[in-house]
Amino acid sequence: MHPPQWLQSFTALAHTGSFTRAAERLGLTQAAVSQHVRQLEDRLGPLLIRRPRAIELTPAGTALLQYCAEIEEADRRLAVRIADEEACCxxxxxxxxxxxxxxxxxxxxxxxxxxxxxxxxxxxxxxxxxxxxxxxxxxxxxxxxxxxxxxxxxxxxFAEEALELVVPAASEVRGWQDLQALGFIDHPEGHAMATRLLSRAFPGNPGIATVPARGFSNQVGLLLEPVARGLGFTVIPTHARRVFARPDAIRVIDMATPVVxxxxxxxxxxxxxxxxxxxxxxxxxxxxxxxxxx
Structure with a gap:
C-alpha cells in the first residue's frame, strides 16, 4: 500500500502538468511534491518524463493514475456508505x-x-x-x-399488542367449563400466553393444562384455521388474528382485564x-x- 499523500501528489501533478501548480493545489512545497513522486518511482519505476515546460506520463504512470482514480472512487463509496447518504438504497x-x-x-x-x-x-x-x-x-x-x-x-x-382469546364464531364462552368443552389449539407460546390471559379472565381457574388439547401448529399463519373449523379455541396476539383470511369464522371474546x-x-x-x-x-x-x- 502506497502512502496516500504520495498518491495525492502524483495525481495533482498528473492533472496540473506542473510541480508548482500541484504544490499550490495541495498546499505543499514543490520540493515535497517532487520527493513524493521520486519515492513512488523508487518503488514502481519511471512514472513520468520531465520536460522543460511539461511532463508526460509513462505507461506505468498512466496505470498508476488509473489506480489513484479507483482508490478515490472506492473512498467516495465508503464515505457514502458510512454517512448513509443513500437512505433509499x-x-x-x-x-x-x-x-x-x-x-x-x-x-x-x-x-x-x-x-x-x-x-x-x-x-x-x-x-x-x-x-x-x-x-x-x-x-x-x-x-x-x-x-x-x-x-x-x-x-x-414500537407498538402495543394485546393477547386475545379467539373461539369459533358460533361459540359462547361464559365460564371455564365452556373452554374445557371447546378444547385448546396450542402453539409454541400457547400455554404461556393462555396462562397470562386466562388467569385474569377466569381467576382461580385450574390452569390451561386441564383443558383438553385439540391440536397444535407452529405456523402462525395457519393457527386459526382449526379454530375457524370449530375444533377449539386459542390465545394469540392481536396481529396474528388480524391477518387471518376468514375473520367471519372466528370471534374474539372481550376481556374485562386485558393483557397488553x-x-x-x-x-x-x-x-x-x-x-x-x-x-x-x-x-x-x-x-x-x-x-x-x-
Whole structure:
C-alpha cells in the first residue's frame, strides 16, 4: 500500500502538468511534491518524463493514475456508505415475531415498491433468536416482546399488542367449563400466553393444562384455521388474528382485564442506525400507530 499523500501528489501533478501548480493545489512545497513522486518511482519505476515546460506520463504512470482514480472512487463509496447518504438504497434487515411479522410484511413490500433501490430482508424469529441476529450484525433491526437488558442494544417502544382469546364464531364462552368443552389449539407460546390471559379472565381457574388439547401448529399463519373449523379455541396476539383470511369464522371474546404487551424495536447501540434502516422503522411505526392495536 502506497502512502496516500504520495498518491495525492502524483495525481495533482498528473492533472496540473506542473510541480508548482500541484504544490499550490495541495498546499505543499514543490520540493515535497517532487520527493513524493521520486519515492513512488523508487518503488514502481519511471512514472513520468520531465520536460522543460511539461511532463508526460509513462505507461506505468498512466496505470498508476488509473489506480489513484479507483482508490478515490472506492473512498467516495465508503464515505457514502458510512454517512448513509443513500437512505433509499441498500440492504435493510428486520427480525420480528411471527404474528407481528405477518402484519408488517405487506407494509414492507409497499415500502420497497416505492423505493426500488432497497433490498429488505425480513425474518420471523422468537425473542432469543432476534437478539442474537441483531447482536451478530446480521440484521439491522429487531422487534421483541421483552425489553433486553443488554448495554449493546438500544430499545425503544414500537407498538402495543394485546393477547386475545379467539373461539369459533358460533361459540359462547361464559365460564371455564365452556373452554374445557371447546378444547385448546396450542402453539409454541400457547400455554404461556393462555396462562397470562386466562388467569385474569377466569381467576382461580385450574390452569390451561386441564383443558383438553385439540391440536397444535407452529405456523402462525395457519393457527386459526382449526379454530375457524370449530375444533377449539386459542390465545394469540392481536396481529396474528388480524391477518387471518376468514375473520367471519372466528370471534374474539372481550376481556374485562386485558393483557397488553409493549413491543420493543432494537438495534445495536454502539453506532448510529443507518438512515435507510431508520426510514424503514419510521415508516412501519407511523403505519402501525394509525391502526388500533387492541
Amino acid at each position: 441498500g440492504d435493510v434487515g428486520l427480525v420480528t415475531p411471527g404474528s407481528l411479522g405477518l402484519f408488517l410484511y405487506p407494509l414492507l413490500l409497499d415500502f420497497q415498491l416505492a423505493h426500488p433501490g432497497l433490498a429488505i430482508r425480513h425474518r420471523f424469529a422468537p425473542d432469543r433468536e432476534t437478539l442474537a441476529q441483531v447482536l451478530d450484525k446480521r440484521y439491522d433491526l429487531g422487534i421483541v416482546a421483552l425489553k433486553p437488558d443488554d448495554a449493546r442494544l438500544a430499545a425503544t417502544p 404487551d409493549t413491543l420493543w424495536l432494537i438495534h445495536r447501540a454502539e453506532w448510529p442506525l443507518p438512515a435507510r434502516a431508520r426510514r424503514v422503522a419510521d415508516y412501519l411505526h407511523e403505519h402501525i400507530s394509525k391502526r388500533t392495536i387492541r
